[in-house]
Amino acid sequence: MMKKKVIVAVTGASGSIYAKVLFDRLLKLKDQIEAVGVVMSDNAKAVWQFELGNQDYNH
16 A cells, blocks of 8 residues: 655644644554645644643644
């Protein structure tokens, strides 16, 4: 099976939990995914910190 490449863009809109859930699911599929690229705006990082109370997007 050919592994996939995934790109995720996160905006500064409310709903950081949905991005986190997606990242957690992608981790579970690591045997099917070659690479994941993530693009986050500065506002997305600020919203993530406010809504989720952490900076886990750095990991």
